[in-house]
Amino acid sequence: METLVQEHSMTIGLSGNPNCGKTTMFNALTGSHQHVGNWPGVTVVTKMGHARVGSGATSQEVDIVDLPGTYSLTAYSEEEKAARNFLINTRPAAVIDVMNADALERNLYLAVQILELGVPLVLALNMMDEVRKHGKDIDTALLTKLTGCPAIETVARSGKGKQELLDAAFLLAKDRNGRWDPLVISYGPDLDPVLAEMEAIITKAGELVGQVPPRWVGIKILEGDESIINRCREANPEVAARLEALVAKVSEHLGRTLRASPDAIIADYRYGYITGIARQVVRYPKVDAERIRLSDRMDQVLTHQLAGPLVMALVIYLVYILTFKAGALPMEMVQDAFAWLGKTAEAAMPDGLLRSLVVSGVIAGVGGVLGFVPLIMIMFFLISALEDSGYVARMAYMLDRVFRIFGLHGTSVLPFIVAGGIAGGCAVPGVMATRALRSPKEKLATLLVTPFMTCGAKVPxxxxxxxAFFPGSEAGVMSLVTLTAWVAALLVAKLLRSTVVKGESTPFVMELPPYRMPTLSGLCIHTWERSWDYMRKAGTTILAISVLLWAAMTFPGLPADRATAFDAREAAVQEQIDAAKAQGQEASALEEALKQVGADRSEEALKASAAGRAGVALESVSHLAGFNWRVNIALVGGLAAKEVIVSTLGTAYSLGEIDTEDAEPLSRLMAADPSFPRSAALALIIFVILYAPCSVTIVTMARESSWKWAVFAMTFNTSLAFVAAVAVFQTARLFS
Amino acid sequence: MNNCITLRQAQVNQKLRICSVGAQGELGRRIRDMGLMPGVEVTVVGKAPLRDPVALRLRDFTLTLRNSEADHIVVELVEG
Known part of the structure; x- marks a missing residue:
């Protein structure tokens, strides 16, 4: 991932709660000039864009950084840490807090925490259209007076107020000129004296955690903020110990007298301060408390005990159908284009290694990556629409009870479906869809098991x-395969969550935002961002893997004597053809024979390649699962892309080039192969469901989590697949 | 405090007022971050198809939480 750097002298941060329209505001402010990347030292993806502020000669470009959406500035989640570290380390000239003005109180909770840090803050009262629609009125001038922050009314969707917002932030930044001005809130008779004492100690000790107000450090330590406490301990263990002793004493006192912890008291007073402001600022001229909002009425149907799940099944089905039906044509076009390119290159270049590299390695590899792009774009467009409309939150709400049993989250359903929960999906967009999960452990577990699903490339x-082995019951086999994939994914998720991804489930406390119509520009920006990311980064790595696998299946090639022998056989048959043609006879049987020699040669060349030798060598282990060397090579090839399994089997069974979509000749051959019984076919089915994801998926998994987990998935899934395949093969053999 | 119940026991559409939030640590913080504080009025507006999680309406917005999380929140019925 790209590392973001400051490009202009002034940086303005954009903070806000999730679902407050912050991303829409960011898009409105910066247009399409955005970079996605990591801010130094932060793992959470942030976005940076530019905007022009001021007018005439004094106007200038500024960096706008979109911080992750958070409700608070504690350090419990990666998002919160990222937002907070940005404020402390980058010290933006000003921060714009985008607030859902319709829920002013809760949104002020974050604003007040930013103010306690002292960062120059502008309040964007967003969604003012909804505020008015709900019969509320906000006194913006009074809010400015009470908080000391410029407050600007905005509607991000239409871009209303965005220029005023930028101007206000610019003016404030100029005016404050880097000076932080922390807000001081009283935390009551128990905590205020302790805080004053802590503040004095911290001031005397000098900087413990960067350039932040001493009182703020005190508040954080009182709140039990591990990350700040650890930084203090590192900076000055002696001072940290004194501060912690003070906290321990007051905690004990509070526990005894009020039966509350300091962080609860702090939150209490903070809310008290906010409620005081909100009570004066928000008025309800048309008191209409009983009126049920449209969004709530929609929820009565969409999350209804019976209708809810039905509608959800329909929505999931539609996403799936639209993605793969609408994606089929452009996907085919891209694939055809690459096939044409491959043929053209084949015709234009002389036979040899270079041609083989270009055609089978480079063009097939890049084509394999780009072929997924139409699917990814459509899938992301639809998922962004579901996310922006607020429906994904409802899906999580309805399914949470089921998925929680397996240590997952309600939202996990989305990646599963896209990856092939209904046979025919694709694990690549599936893995990328795990971004919708906000809880890190559940996300990781989902990501690791998503590739079990029956993707379109496994279907053939x-x-x-x-x-070949169950003629007449193909549909039954497919259904069973899909079911097995689900059971495996859920059980393995449970296994992972109780071992390597162990830990309490992340609290589900989650907002159900009102239903909103997504904006087209927002959807297009999301879709493009995610697709481009995939094309650019995955393309380079996958190209390398593709070339590597090409080399493994090509080198060292046939030994010279075998090559000469095949040349001689080909020449002999060719001679016979020429002789027959000279006599005006039909030579189709002979031409078939020539093709067969070519196919035999390919088979032997494949067997002689590095991958082939590996396949043969693996037989000593793989016979336990009933796999012969042909199957082994095909499975190795399947690491590049699962489509390769069928075509490699074709080559290994001396069929020459075969059509993946119509593998009937291969079916016949395999069914007739005495070294590959039906029990081995069953084992192979299980193995293909479970074993290592394809290279494109692996790279995507690494990008969504880390290489450590991608490698884990590769080795763990393959081991699991092998154990399962051996079990199936040995059991099936007993019964046959 | 006699008519206090945990939030899990509350019925759909009952008007409630939060008496106390017992959760500690991350859960406690997240509950407070979302504005579930003593004195705040809430209504259970729905339960998921499997009766868990529940949807809670605060004055300005709706949020969800699991029954196991609702156990930490003690509420009292608000008359009328």
């Missing part, structure tokens, strides 16, 4: 095997 493998 199952169909071919079903046709």
């Amino acid at each position: 493998v199952f169909l071919m095997l079903a046709a």
Whole structure:
């Protein structure tokens, strides 16, 4: 991931709660000139863009940084840490807090915490259209007076107020000129004296945690903020110990007298301060408390005990159908274009290694990556629409009870479906869809098991095997495969969550934002951002992997004597053809024979390649699961892309080039192969469901989590697959 | 405090007032971050198809939480 750097002398941060329209505001302010990347030292993805502020000769470009959406500035989640570290380390000239003015009190909770840090703050009262619609009135001038922050009314969707907002932030930044001006709130008779004492100690000790107000450090320590406490301990253990002793004493006192912890008291007073402001600022001229909002009425149907799940099933089905139906044509076009490119290159270049590299390695590899782009774009467009409309939160709400059993989150359903929860999806957009999950542990577990689903590239493998070994019951086999994939994904998720991704489930406390119509520009920006990210980064790595696998299946090639022998056989048959043609006879049988020699040669060349030798060598282990060397090579090839499994099997069974979509000749051959019984076919089906994801998925998994977890998925899934395949093969053999 | 119940026991559409929030640590912080504080009025507006989680309406917005999380929140019925 790209590391973001400051490009202009002035940086303005954009903070806010989730679902407050912050991203829409960011898009409105910066247009399409955005970079996605990591801010130094922060793992959470942030976005940076530019905007022009001021007018005439004094106007200038400023950096606008979109901070992760958070409700608070504690350090419990990665998002909160990222937002806070940005404020402390980068010290932006000003911060714009985008607030859902319709829920002013809760949104002020974050604003007040930023103010306690002292950062120059502008309040964007966003969604003012909804405020008015709900019969409320906000006294903006009074809010400015009470908080000391410029407050600007905005409607991010239409861009209303965005220029005033920028101007206000610019003016404030100029005026404050880097000076922080912390807000001081009283935390009551128990905590205020302790805070004053702590403040004195911290001031005397000098900087413990960067350039932040001493009182703020005190508040954080009282709140039990591990990250700040640790930084203090590192900076000055002696002072940290004194501060912690003070906190321990007051905590004990509070526990005894009020049965409350300091952080609860702090929150209490903070809310008290906010309620005081909100009571004066928000008025309800048309008191209409009983009126049920449209959004709530929609929820009565959309989250209804019976209708809710039905509608959700329909929505999931539609996302799936739209993605893969609408994506089929452009995907085919991209694939055809690359096929054409491959043919053209094949015709234009002389036979040899370079041609093989260009055609089978580079063009096939890049084509394999770009072929997914139409699917990814459509899928992200639809998922962004579901997210922006507020429906994803409802899905999580309805499904949470089921997924929680397996240590997952309600939102996990989305990646599963996209990856092939309904047979025919694709694990790549599936893995990327895990971004919708806000809880890190659940996200990781979902990401690791998502590739078990029956993606479109695995389907031909199952169909071919079903046709060969279970003729007539292909549909039954496919259904069972899909079901097995789900059961495996959920059980393995449970296993992972109780071992390597152990830990309490993340609290579900989650906002159900009112339903809103997504904006087209927002959806397009999301879609483009995510697709481009995929194309650019995955393309380079996958190209390398593709070339590597090409080399493994090409080198060292046939030994010279075998190559000469094949040349001789080909020449002999060719001679016979020429002789027959000279006599005006039909030579189709001979031409078939020539093709067969070519196919035999490919088979032997494949067996002689590095991958082939690996396949043969693996037989000593893989015979436990009933796999012969042909199957082994195909499975190795499947690491590049699952489509390769069927075509490699074709080559290994001396069929020459075969059509993946119509693998009937292969089915017949495999069914007739005495070294590959039906029990082995069953084991192969299980193995293909479970084993390592394809290279594109692996790279995507690494990008969504880390290489550590991607490598884990590769080795763990393959081991699991092998154990399961051996179990199935040995059991099935007993019964046959 | 006699008519105090935990939020899990509350019925849909009952008007409630929060008496206390017992949760500690991260859960406690998250509950407070969302504005679930003593004195705040809430209504359970719905339960998920499997009766868990529940949807809670505060004055300005709606949020969800699991029954196991609702156990930490003690509420009293508000008359009328």
